[in-house]
Amino acid sequence: MSSAATRARREEDVxxxxxxxxxxxxxGAARATAVGTGLTIIGHYxxxxxxxxxxxxxxxxxxxCGLIFGAERALLEHEAKRRLEENTIRKLARLELAQKGIxxxxxxxxxxxxxNEQ
Structure with missing residues (x-):
């Protein structure tokens, strides 16, 4: 795989x-604003x-707070999903290469x- 293809795939992932x-x-900000407004009123009184x-x-x-926590949670979920996909691809590649004796x-x-991407 050329470095240009790898770079393009990484830029797409980013x-x-x-x-x-x-x-x-x-x-997250919208949800926190909705819930937080009520909690702020309760806390104020x-x-x-x-x-x-x-x-x-x-x-x-x-x-x-809602903005930060919502964005971070979604990013962590996305990274975990990508890591799982990448590990699956690498495992399959290692298995097939080992079967060929490489x-x-x-x-x-x-x-x-x-x-295999083609």
Whole structure:
């Protein structure tokens, strides 16, 4: 497999991960805003320490935390899925190369992948 093909596949993976992270961040921020607004109201009326906090700080807690946690969760799920797919492909390549009597080095696995992707 040429380095250009490898680079293109990696750039595609990076772009897909970015898109997943952005979408999950937006959804997480919306969910946190919906749930966090209610919790902020409850906290404001029941907890004096929270009541003394300024409104911008409360808004920051409500929206940014959901954005960060939502995006991070989605990215970790995507990375785990990609790692599983990559390990499956590499396992299959090692098995087929070993059956042919070829030592499954990184170069040979890359060649096998290039042949089988076509």
């Amino acid at each position: 772009q897909k991960a970015y898109d997943i992270q952005v979408q999950a961040g937006i959804e 029941t907890w004096p320490v929270f009541r003394r906090q300024k409104l911008p700080f409360k808004a920051f807690l409500v929206s940014v 030592v499954p080095t990184e170069t040979e696995i890359a060649k096998w992948r290039a042949e």
